[in-house]
């Protein structure tokens with residue numbers, strides 16, 4: 530939905546596949562409309578033999594690299610988790626890698642903007658906590674060293690957790706783009722590239738991923754969705770010096786009990802964070818006087834936790850918070 534800021538993303542490879550409304554980039558797939566553009570890819574709604582799907586087109590010119598990327602993304606297809614977006618297939622066409630995935634209604638960023646622009650408020654806290662809980666489940670599954678890659682036990686750090694990588698399917702939020710995740714064998718894994726820098730943990734600027742890197746980005750994501758702003762000023766543009774230190778987070782827009790939870794999840798030292806994303810989310814639920822409960826229909830929902838008394842709502846208005854100097858999220 531957030532299209533206007535990004536130009537079309539087209540492959541420069543001679544003879545590259547045409548991407549237009551009505552085009553059939555692969556047999557049986559017809560492009561219907563653009564659903565979004567990021568820095569490196571364009572996502573289309575398409576008709577397919579299996580019904581409506583999302584097709585992500587990533588320009589790719591080098592055949593060797595393309596084959597490697599396709600194999601790497603294909604290896605994630607086997608993942609079957611209720612809070613990870615399902616990948617139906619990955620292949621290459623001239624000039625692009627194509628990923629066929631579940632078609633979402635919107636991203637969490639879209640939802641936040643609808644609430645801000647149309648209703649002048651943030652996403653209601655119980656709804657936000659539900660989405661965070663679901664994404665936390667997906668991340669804990671991904672992060673745990675329970676997967677096998679090249680005969681070794683590995684975990685995966687997603688590396689780009691942010692509101693527009695969380696897709697909405699009714700009341701269910703699912704994490705997407707984990708196909709580019711990094712396998713981790715131990716507490717520090719070299720990572721040459723970083724995801725969206727506003728959400729990246731400090732260790733990534735130093736060139737490595739920890740077991741809690743995604744938790745840090747989830748905490749930034751929560752702050753953005755809850756307040757409309759980042760907890761710290763954006764890192765400088767251009768190449769990041771390894772010596773870059775993030776200024777301390779300003780969490781004053783949150784309730785005191787939430788601040789305690791987020792301060793821990795945003796610790797500069799990875800080992801000082803929570804043991805899992807779920808632990809962090811339980812803390813946030815508690816800060817709002819909520820807990821997760823499974824109803825008779827088997828669905829998990831946040832419900833009032835009679836044993837915790839939440840802090841009174843902050844006296845800051847949304848406008849006061851939005852006027853802070855920290856930049857608005859993209």
Ligand SMILES: Nc1ncnc2c1ncn2[C@@H]1O[C@H](COP(=O)(O)OP(=O)(O)O)[C@@H](O)[C@H]1O
Pocket residue numbers: 530531564565566567568569570571572583614630631632633634635636693694696705706
């Ligand atoms: N499975 C999907 N269903 C519907 N829309 C999607 C899907 N995946 C991505 N999008 C849309 O396409 C946009 C671009 O996605 P992407 O290339 O991953 O970039 P980014 O995650 O940086 O926004 C997303 O912001 C979202 O609006």
Ligand SMILES: [Mg+2]
Pocket residue numbers: 567693694705706
């Ligand atoms: Mg994405």
